[in-house]
Amino acid sequence: MYGHTKETYMHKCRLLINTCLKKLGYQIVRHTPEKQEQYAVLDFTTEEIFNALPRWQSRFEIDGNVYGGKADYRTHRVSMLNDAGLYRHVDFTGKTVIEFGPLEGGNSIIMEKLNAKSITALEGHRENFIRCCVIKNLFQLNRTTFYFDDVMRATVEKYGTYDLGFIAGLLYHLEKPHLFLSHVSTMTDAIIVSTHYADEESPSPDAAVMEIHHNGVAYQGKEFREGVGPSSGLQPVSFWPFKKDLLNMIKNSGYKKITVINDLIDEKTKYRLIYLVAKKD
Secondary structure: OOOOOHHHHHHHHHHHHHHHHHHOOOOOOOOOHHHHHHOOOOOOOHHHHHHHOOOOOEEEEEOOEEEEOOEOOOOOOOOHHHOHHHHHOOOOOOOEEEEEOOOOOHHHHHHHHOOOOEEEEEEOOHHHHHHHHHHHHHOOOOOEEEEEOOHHHOOHHHHOOEOEEEEEOOHHHOOOHHHHHHHHOOOEOEEEEEEEEEOOOOOOOOOOEEEEEEOOEEEEEEEEEOOOOOOOOOOOEEEEEEHHHHHHHHHHOOOOEEEEEEEEEOOOOOOEEEEEEEEOO
16 A cells, blocks of 8 residues: 555554644644654655545645646636636735635635635535645645635634635535525625536436525526535535526625626536626625
């Protein structure tokens, strides 16, 4: 297993997680001198760090070497932050940002480079959260704070208000996106969204058509069966609204001014994919 015995591998995993927690400010209690000695060696190679945590989705380049998975955040398909049209409508400089579903921190890295003042990122998959903490340390993301939380439980009382909300690759993983957007509307006056939406072919021609209701308004879309893994939703079924229903859902959440940056077919999944900015005024 990555050149180690199982015992050595698990030992390194424990050391790595301990290191991440320590750097995040959590206190590790050690009961005996022997136990303390167990955690004395904290010198890991970058390769060992990535190998200790399985199922990486994102590609990271560090000191000229590539680690992690295949999703390349330098590409237009993986990150809407590479779409030049976005910056005619949004400037991250000096802005406070709340990011929903950072996965492993790929977009967080870019937003720090775009000079965001601070980034509060909520991740609901435990293993993704741990990987986010690793990336925070490896890339010294001093203006980004990751929280382990379900985005459906995000409220203004818990997290406060922000200049921008960043919602990329998340909305189509939610069972009740209308409720999520209503919560987000209390936290920020502007959102940046990258999401799939339903049409005759997406997510599939055979997907069941659904209708949900909120505040007397009906939204139509299709059912999507979630898989299992770090890139899936936290519930078995998600709701993909049709395009007009998606836009109405956003407007009815308070974001009256919607600018579509791009509307395309994802070259990998063949799903419909839309990039947009929505503001309250």
